[in-house]
Amino acid sequence: MDKNTKQPKNLDEIYKSIKSYGYYQMFFLAVMQYSCWIEAGNRAIESLGLLIPTYKCFDKNLEFELNSTQIHLNASNACRLIRACQNLTLEKAWTSLHEEFEWFCESESLKSTLPSLLPFAGLLSFVIAGHVSDYLGRKWIIISGYSIQLLCGFLEALAPNMGVYMGIHVIKMFARNLSGGAAFVLAIESVHSKYRLIQAFGFQFSIGYMLAGLTCYLTGHWRRQLLLINFLGIPLLFIKLLKLEESPRFLIQKQKYAE
Template identity: 30%
Template structure:
């Protein structure tokens, strides 16, 4: 028997499961907005150097009336190699030099230029203000935008590693409260950051706290779900994050000042912090850590919420159900111990590269929406809507095709669409191919979220997940720097992304088993003995195979 056999005794799809889902939905929608908020708070508008001829009222009065605004632009800003107005240089006019009406007849290419020593003028028609316009993160400082993005994901990386270990040691629920409080404080602090350095520090700490929330909710959702409901529990979290992307795009139609936008998506977390007190600890974690009395109290609490009379639920029943898992839980594993088990090591390595690839591709493309078009709000809404539909579609097809088949196929499709968009000019076709490529990656992410939990045992699940998601965050951290390569060769980021997608597809196909309709392993022995790549005899699983159904 396994823990899934206990859940029907307390009600596996009743009031408790609904309340648990509702307590996750709204907070996770707001969490989702933080992942892509820098599409707006770090928006790079059209800009040019501030020049006395155009932007100084007293200088304008001395200019001949025969020179219109277009003429003044040509006298002030040199053209770049594409024939467009330069963004980082201006013509040097010595103070007091008269501007003659025949100035336009001069050979402007021979005029001396200088950097934007007096600052920049920004187009505020799309976004009123951003960290780019406030701290002039353009020209020589343009890479600092990628630095701020990477520091946020570095916080997630450190958080996944630390929260994973703490969650395995102290429990799932008790990691949520400090994570919520930290998120509320740090995300609100970002809105009042007085400098770019303070902003980056708070973004790092924000990422650290968000990883604790995702870990806590993810573990509770999966460990309170039966085999047939587990994909729904996992994908629900992903769907909420996608709704967060959509919600963010809708918000920016009305809020175009970055500090106000940051405050609107941060303040509600103080209320969410007060709403999670009722969530019970994972009974699966309590049992595996030999806390059967506490597990029994939690199970009876859930049964009461569900209105189920659990006459047969006793400590003895709990112990007998999880006897093998309890024995295995007495052994404590370090991270170095985990690589000593061949099948577990293979799964960790393959899942790590798969998550590394999905993280780099999704955020590398999603945080670079400006290169797909100037209507950033529409692109964000389109990304959120397509991401939501892709995650929901992934859940449906997982019931019919299995996990491995989906991951392999959609990695290949993502590589194809991303590579095709790399060599097209900015336009509708390029945007459509890029969005489809992102949707394929989203399907892989959704399937991987289920796949990861079904491949790893309960006793070390969050520790292993912490390692894998740390590798995932390394990929995400590198994504903004891969996008910098666009400055040297426009198609280079997409080429790298496409190659990685194809490699990940082959690794999953060659080294990972299918897990559809198979019980979730609780011990490392389950993986090394029964959950190996070799096919298990049908008779061994007659009493555990349950088809994933939709409700």
């Protein structure tokens, strides 16, 4: 304790004056699991959304059956056949982006360029997340990033084509990793050092993916899944806005001891 200012000088002194692991830390753990569910529901589109159905044509002069393997081997020919068929049926478990946008019909340059932007956006956001959260605070980076994620989720559900969807998804990836990086830091800095491993386990997606699987089963369509999971994520935004507390470490750095 600084005798002149009577203010704590480091995190150890902060945690001597508050509970090491109390109701707020347990609340934070629950909020992280809620976040993981919403995140898992959005990430499901990245796998289920790319499923390719089996196409069967029963025209008088054209009959064929194309599965995902055959389409990948010769996408241009598959595209020509599918678009030429008048009596086309599909065998599918889920209505995907591939089916609706016929992504395999797009040029190879577009199919390779857009997905390659995703890891770049993710890497960039992780690199700057620490610096930005040190300047603006962990809480507001989490809230702003999550808000952008929700907005992008709704916009993705309304995307008219795959190019627009992927462009929105790149922005969403950037915001997601920016928010996620700040959230992990806030989780670790909100507990005593001996409880940090427990708090870090809050970023587990096991329950989230199980719940996401349920919503995917109930919706059966990539657009409905995005609309539902992001609608369910709206209450979480207000929970974070009203109940989330700033990192003690950040407050000490900014000399905001009263907070």
